Amino acid sequence: MSKISLDKIESYNNLYKTVGLESSLSKILEEHTNSSIFASSLGAEDQVLLEILLKTQKPFQVVTLDTGRLFNETYTTIDNTEKFFQIKIKILFPDAIEVSQMVSEKGINLFYDSIENRKLCCKIRKLNPLGKELSTSSLWITGVRREQSVTRSDFQFAEWDENYQVIKINPLIDWTETQVWDYIKDKNIPYNELHDKGFPSIGCAPCTRAVLSGEDTRSGRWWWENPVTKECGLHWKDGKLVRVKS
DSSP: OOHHHHHHHHHHHHHHHHHOHHHHHHHHHHHTTTOEEEEOOOOHHHHHHHHHHHHTTOOOEEEEEOOSOBOHHHHHHHHHHHHHHTOOOEEEOOOHHHHHHHHHHHOTTGGGTOHHHHHHHHIIIIIHHHHHHHTTOSEEEOOOOGGGOGGGTTOOSEEEETTTTEEEEOTTTTOOHHHHHHHHHHHTOOOOGGGGGTOSSOOBGGGBOOOOTTOOTTTTBSTTSOGGGOOOSSSEETTEEOEEEO
């Protein structure tokens, strides 16, 4: 990472602390005109963040990953979101040949057999398509919150993502789950109905379950794994955070 990028990240974190969320987002998006990607999973945080981003009236591209293993409720949320906000979400698909080869060699539900298999599946179905999209972008916007899990407790508002070589912005990093849901209810924003059935974090259907009382919000993702390994790799690589903070 260049010193220019590090200085830019520091300036964005200071901007956020000084002028607040919406003003800082507006300025940052303006600096990255036609080069900003908001990668949404259509989860509660991302629905809130989409509404906030649209209020800036600055250009950015909304994308979501269709891994081929999503819940039907997630597809319904995509449709409802596009109609509510009157936007078009760009859907990213994995390479069909890569998926076919993986399934042929390791089985349709390979992710249950080992962490290595699960990470391979995530790489092919999620990381590769997003990486291709981010390769022509300078800013990656996510709905990550520190409160979500132990693997995200050290995340900052602005960071450098070493894996994708872009500046990453986590606008809702300081928000609580209560704040997220209060915002959704206040704005009457559409959300995935699985949230009402005990799914605070929603990924692929075979790898997501409802959480139990007292569990953190991401405990239902890859529930058979150790908590410190339970990331798809978008924010982690080889068990390590792939970003640099100021």
